[in-house]
Amino acid sequence: MTLDALKRQAAARALEYVEDGMRLGLGTGSTAKHFVELLGERVRDGLKVVGVPTSEVTRADAERCGIPLTTLDDLDRLDLTVDGADEIDPDLNLVKGGGGALLREKIVAAASDRMIVIADETKWVARLGRFPLPIEVIPFGLAATRRAITEVFAKAGVSGELVIRKGPDGHAFVTDGGHWIFDAHLGQIPDASYLAGLLNPIPGVVEHGLFIGLAGVAMLAGAQGIRIVERR
Numbered sequence: 001m002t003l004d005a006l007k008r009q010a011a012a013r014a015l016e017y018v019e020d021g022m023r024l025g026l027g028t029g030s031t032a033k034h035f036v037e038l039l040g041e042r043v044r045d046g047l048k049v050v051g052v053p054t055s056e057v058t059r060a061d062a063e064r065c066g067i068p069l070t071t072l073d074d075l076d077r078l079d080l081t082v083d084g085a086d087e088i089d090p091d092l093n094l095v096k097g098g099g100g101a102l103l104r105e106k107i108v109a110a111a112s113d114r115m116i117v118i119a120d121e122t123k124w125v126a127r128l129g130r131f132p133l134p135i136e137v138i139p140f141g142l143a144a145t146r147r148a149i150t151e152v153f154a155k156a157g158v159s160g161e162l163v164i165r166k167g168p169d170g171h172a173f174v175t176d177g178g179h180w181i182f183d184a185h186l187g188q189i190p191d192a193s194y195l196a197g198l199l200n201p202i203p204g205v206v207e208h209g210l211f212i213g214l215a216g217v218a219m220l221a222g223a224q225g226i227r228i229v230e231r232r
């Protein structure tokens with residue numbers, strides 16, 4: 001089975017958790033796109049839900065699939081967010097942001113009573129850090145922000161190259177919020193929670209891709225079927 005087929009299976013399993021009347025956070029990426037498409041089929045069959053997209057790409061996909069959309073300005077809380085991830089560890093801490101939507105993804109996940117992360121088994125890791133950690137930054141004062149990030153890396157016992165992400169045109173990739181992204185090639189992150197706490201207060205850092213304590217359940221699709229892992 002292809003990776004894409006596994007992603008669709010994980011998305012289909014998460015759909016079983018969706019109930020009539022739910023307010024849903026809609027994730028971004030190739031796995032979340034499957035969820036949006038499958039949800040759209042259910043909506044066309046009469047399911048009543050409303051969604052908050054985590055990116056402009058997902059907004060366009062959801063609109064195309066006929067899913068009614070709203071914003072976090074019009075809702076206090078969401079019942080459930082379903083999103084993909086770049087890495088998932090046994091505590092269900094995540095690295096996200098490979099698709100560049102980490103800021104809105106984290107805002108939406110934090111506003112949700114529950115987050116289900118959907119992925120193929122290749123995203124499961126014993127320890128986060130193999131996937132370059134996305135750090136969304138303000139372009140102003142970039143060198144100062146880079147220095148501050150490097151200092152907290154040393155404090156957290158990690159190191160690695162910080163590379164400004166490029167778009168297909170060769171220029172800096174610009175997020176939906178108008179920011180840039182550093183991809184931090186760390187290899188491994190011994191204490192993701194500690195590193196997250198050190199990155200949060202850096203003035204030029206808008207957000208980072210460490211999602212600590214946000215996911216409640218992971219649905220991991222592999223050759224043997226779907227493995228469901230609940231946060232301990």
Ligand SMILES: O=C(CO)[C@H](O)[C@H](O)COP(=O)(O)O
Nearest residue numbers: 029030031084097098099101
């Ligand atoms: O964090 C994300 C986007 O910002 C995605 O959820 C993450 O990159 C996984 O994407 P995919 O499902 O395509 O592997």
